[in-house]
Amino acid sequence: MMKNIKVDRFLKKYDKMLPIYKEMVEVIQEVFHKEIENREYRLQSTDFRIKTKGSLSKKIHDKGRKYQRLSDITDIVGVRVVTFMEDQVDIAAEKIKDFFVVDEKNTIDKRKALDPRSFGYLSLHYVVSFPPEEKYKKFKGIRFEIQIRSLLQHTWATIEHDLGYKSRIGIPDELIRSFSRVASLLELADKEFVNIKQDLIKYEEKVHDSIKMGKNMPSDSPLNNITIKYFMENNVILNNLFRKTLAELNLKEESRMEAPVEIIKLLDYFKLKRIGDLETILQTKKREIIFVSSKLVQETGENTMEKRGIFYSMAYVLLGGQPLSEKLKFLEMFKILTDDERKSMAEMMEKYHLEYKNKSKKPAKYSLKNIIFRTKKEVK
Numbered sequence: 534m535m536k537n538i539k540v541d542r543f544l545k546k547y548d549k550m551l552p553i554y555k556e557m558v559e560v561i562q563e564v565f566h567k568e569i570e571n572r573e574y575r576l577q578s579t580d581f582r583i584k585t586k587g588s589l590s591k592k593i594h595d596k597g598r599k600y601q602r603l604s605d606i607t608d609i610v611g612v613r614v615v616t617f618m619e620d621q622v623d624i625a626a627e628k629i630k631d632f633f634v635v636d637e638k639n640t641i642d643k644r645k646a647l648d649p650r651s652f653g654y655l656s657l658h659y660v661v662s663f664p665p666e667e668k669y670k671k672f673k674g675i676r677f678e679i680q681i682r683s684l685l686q687h688t689w690a691t692i693e694h695d696l697g698y699k700s701r702i703g704i705p706d707e708l709i710r711s712f713s714r715v716a717s718l719l720e721l722a723d724k725e726f727v728n729i730k731q732d733l734i735k736y737e738e739k740v741h742d743s744i745k746m747g748k749n750m751p752s753d754s755p756l757n758n759i760t761i762k763y764f765m766e767n768n769v770i771l772n773n774l775f776r777k778t779l780a781e782l783n784l785k786e787e788s789r790m791e792a793p794v795e796i797i798k799l800l801d802y803f804k805l806k807r808i809g810d811l812e813t814i815l816q817t818k819k820r821e822i823i824f825v826s827s828k829l830v831q832e833t834g835e836n837t838m839e840k841r842g843i844f845y846s847m848a849y850v851l852l853g854g855q856p857l858s859e860k861l862k863f864l865e866m867f868k869i870l871t872d873d874e875r876k877s878m879a880e881m882m883e884k885y886h887l888e889y890k891n892k893s894k895k896p897a898k899y900s901l902k903n904i905i906f907r908t909k910k911e912v913k
Contacts, residue, residue, distance in 0.1 A: 540593045546603045547589055554583045554610055557672050560663075561612060569628045576625065577684050580613040607639055607660045610677035618730060619683040619723040626657055626681055633661035636676055656682040656690070685723045689716060733759070752809030756800055758793045760808065765796070765840055770812050775840050778823050782830055787837035796844055802863055803851055815843070818850050824889050825849045832881070853886025 558581045570576050584592075589609065593600065600606055614629075616622050629635075639660040659679040663669035682690065693712075737759045740750070750768075754760055765771065779786055805811050815822070825846040826838070852860050860879035864870060870878070 540590055543593050543600075543603050543606075544586060544590060547586060547609070550603065550609075551583070553671065553675070557610055557675065557677070558583060560669070560672070561610070561677070564632060565612075568632050569625065574621075574624065574628075575617075576621075577615045577617045578613075579615070582611050582613075584609045584611065604674055604676070607636070607676040608678040610675070612677070612679045613687075614679060614681040615687045616681065616683050618726050619686070620727045620730075622657055622681050622683055626659070629659060629661065629679055629681070632664070633659075633679075634664055636660040636662065639676075656680045656686065683723055685719045685726075689719050750808050752807065752812065754808045756797065756806055756808060756811060758797055761793045761796055761800070764808060764811070765793075768808075768812070770815050771840070771843065774815055774819050774822065775838075775843055777819075778826050778843065779838060781823060782827050782838070784830065784836060784838045787839045789839065796841060798866060799844055799848055802866065803848075814847060814851070818847065821850045821853075821889050822846045824892070825853075825885050828881075828885050828888070849882050849885060852882050853889075857883070 562579075562581055565576075565579055570579075589606070592606065603609075614625055616625055636659075641658045643656050643658060657680070659681070660676050661679055662674075662676045663672045665673075740759055740763055750760060750764065756764070775786075778784070800811065803814075805814065822843060823846075826842065829842075829846065829849070830836075830838070848863065852863055857879055860882055861875055864875040864878055867875075
């Protein structure tokens, strides 16, 4: 009877506070957008929620003795933060600590759990409140929970919850071992992804240091997302061709952040795997690349050009003499184009190819000597 009275009292208070909770969630979302996540640091996902009336009622029934007032319950408002990798959990945690006031007494780092079956519960659980500033005064005294975990930890927790594994008693040892095997594999994968990321950072630093010291990348260097970025910034052959194109076509350089993945995808289509392969194409096809660039500029009416435009002109050149089906296959990579636009571009490639071919033909030289020689040959 007393428990029901307590539940009713808490639920009435909950109904009164609900508009505040909703406003609080909106403010938390804004804080995460402006203070926690930015261009340099992206989270995999953030989920903001308010505990439902039914869920709150069950919690009070199950653990009512712990709570004397509604404000004692710290997870009515909750945030789940999912990072891409395990090592980003602590970065997110530091950003959260820098902004919110952390209730250290009720904060739990479940990553220190020793139970091998607890992989899905290796989250970091913060209980926090807003800083004591005037603009947050309506949220004074309200604490909320932030859970931070990696994507693989979140995957495990979600599947575990779906299976109802935690709530079952007396699960056979064989099934417990199966859960543990999967948990260990996910934990290993989490750590391996971190190692791979760190190796990629070291590789990029090595490439960067070589260029900083004035060394050109060897011609047998692989073309990838890292090397193409430095190739586009520093390669002499590419830079000379780009400057020559701008000068001959009277264009201004348009500078914006390049898209290495997009360029690598293009190069991969033509099976250009090494720096030397790309340099050879740029050198041997430079006149045709400039010619195609001029045609594209005339077509679009542009008076500027990005450096990546050289690669698109190169694609036109390499596909110019290919069958229509090959051109269309290449253009299918660009999903934003309609079928009619792809066909039109394929026809344009063919047109430019033939124009350049005819332009490059050496005209026959007719002199009196040639005519006399040919006449004598025909008489014989």
